[in-house]
Amino acid sequence: MTEVTLRPITTDDLPALFENQYDPASAAMAGVPSKEEADFYAHRERVEANPDNVTRAVVVDGELAGDVVSWADEGGRHVGYRIAQRFWGRGIATTALQLFLKEITERPLNADLLRSNVGSRRVLEKNGFRLLAPSEEPIDREPDSYYFCLD
Ligand SMILES: CC(C)(COP(=O)(O)OP(=O)(O)OC[C@H]1O[C@@H](n2cnc3c(N)ncnc32)[C@H](O)[C@@H]1OP(=O)(O)O)[C@@H](O)C(=O)NCCC(=O)NCCS
Known part of the structure; x- marks a missing residue:
């Protein structure tokens, strides 16, 4: 059975995380342009x-598959995640977010996509x-995005 765990990111992880965000399919899905190495x-x-x-x-199963991140800004606390393409479709992101x-533990926790x-x-x-109602969406909402929150 697949074992999914989280741990702090180390410098040894960075080349693989660079490649993950450099994958054109991944960047297109997330709608976030890939960074070149120096920028990354x-x-x-x-x-x-x-x-x-x-x-x-x-x-x-002991292999780096991606990362999950949380940050805070004037809109509250947010979460995001990225899994390397070769691991897609195995429930990894679902389990990683659950962990x-x-x-x-801060709520509400926001995610947009x-x-x-x-x-x-x-x-x-x-x-x-849950999907936010239009009245709950940020003022600077992007029309091609959905805004979700965990209350
Ligand atoms: C989106 C992403 C995190 C999903 O990771 P994953 O490990 O493949 O996701 P899971 O296997 O946990 O799948 C969760 C559900 O989504 C579905 N799913 C996953 N990828 C899908 C796709 N491309 N199209 C349709 N459904 C998809 C799965 O079937 C599953 O649904 P189900 O349980 O109802 O069958 C991964 O594709 C990724 O990292 N993409 C690039 C970065 C990105 O988009 N990050 C999120 C930014 S908002």
């Missing part, structure tokens, strides 16, 4: 330097997130 490493440094951020490596929600990102929507729904 500078971004990681900024992320790890901010104590409001929580980042975890997703490990599947992460035990660590990130492209309307086309059916897989990510299912990951959120299976973890109890």
Whole structure:
């Protein structure tokens, strides 16, 4: 049986996490342009330097499969995740988010995604997130995005 665990991200994980976000299919799904190497490493440094951020490596049977992250801004606390393509469709993101929600206990917890990102929507729904009503969406909402929250 597949074992999914979370642990802090180490510098050894960064080349694989760089490749994950560089995958065109993954970038298109998330709607987030891939970063080139220098940008990616500078971004990681900024992320790890901010104590409001929580980042975890997703490990599947001992192998790095992706990451889950949480950050806070004026819109509240948010969560995001990315799994390497070769692990897709095995319930990894669903389990990783379930584990992460035990660590990130602040509510509401927000997640937004492209309307086309059916897989990510299912990951959120299976973890109890609900689609926000239009009146609850952020003022700067993107028309091609859905906004979810865990109350
Ligand atoms: C979205 C993503 C995290 C899903 O990861 P995953 O480990 O494959 O997800 P799971 O296996 O836990 O699947 C969860 C559900 O979504 C469905 N699903 C997953 N990918 C899907 C796809 N491309 N199209 C339709 N359904 C999909 C699964 O069938 C499952 O639903 P079910 O239990 O009702 O059958 C992964 O594809 C990914 O990292 N994509 C690129 C980055 C990204 O989009 N991150 C989210 C940004 S909002």
